[in-house]
Amino acid sequence: MTNATDGFAALADDTRRDIFERLAKRPLSVGELAEKLPVSRPAVSQHLKILKAAGLVVDHAEGTRRVYRVDPRGVEAMRGYLDRFWDRALAAFKEAVEEEKDS
Amino acid sequence: MTNATDGFAALADDTRRDIFERLAKRPLSVGELAEKLPVSRPAVSQHLKILKAAGLVVDHAEGTRRVYRVDPRGVEAMRGYLDRFWDRALAAFKEAVEEEKDS
DNA sequence: ACTTACGGTAAGTCATGACTAACGCAACGG
């Protein structure tokens, strides 16, 4: 878990990205999310399960409700993955552009 | 294109992430990629089409071959998306942890 | 021109996954 690669699959779905962005604004319960979204409550529950497995959200009980919030550590893991490629890709890209100018 | 959200779907697939990581090391042709991967050449071609649409790679002709390389701008776009949530999520997360200690 | 190398496209198959309805379970409130 908190394996950056799972995060991509988690955020690939539109509904899940919607949920993620709403939780980024403020913590919400499953029911509160389902109200705003065009899908059923069980669907939201399943999406949250996937986001949680990817390390992007955490939940805690609050009476009978379960409140979810974004876990910045999961976001950081994905940033770290992209960073590993960014430096190298940027250097190689600029170099290629320079050679292109020699036409 | 270069829309960060398409990048998540693009990197969600294992084969596509494999292609992306190989291209990050050095530019490669379609055939060179297909040699190393456990899928057919047309499959690689289709994956590259998706990565290109997501703004993560660019291609250029080289004789009859087409050489693909990583486009750092696409990577940067995804980083930017994650950054928008990271600050806010981190602050909210720390605050919640502090309240948790009051138990 | 003919052939060969290289790659994108089309059509069809099969697995994955997003969704709903129905059910089960725990935590309060009367």
Next chain:
DNA sequence: CCGTTGCGTTAGTCATGACTTACCGTAAGT
């Protein structure tokens, strides 16, 4: 207690997408 609220899970359906085979276009080499 007993009903209600709030979630998670299961089973089943339907759409999406990853893959292969076959085919077509294009750019050299002879």
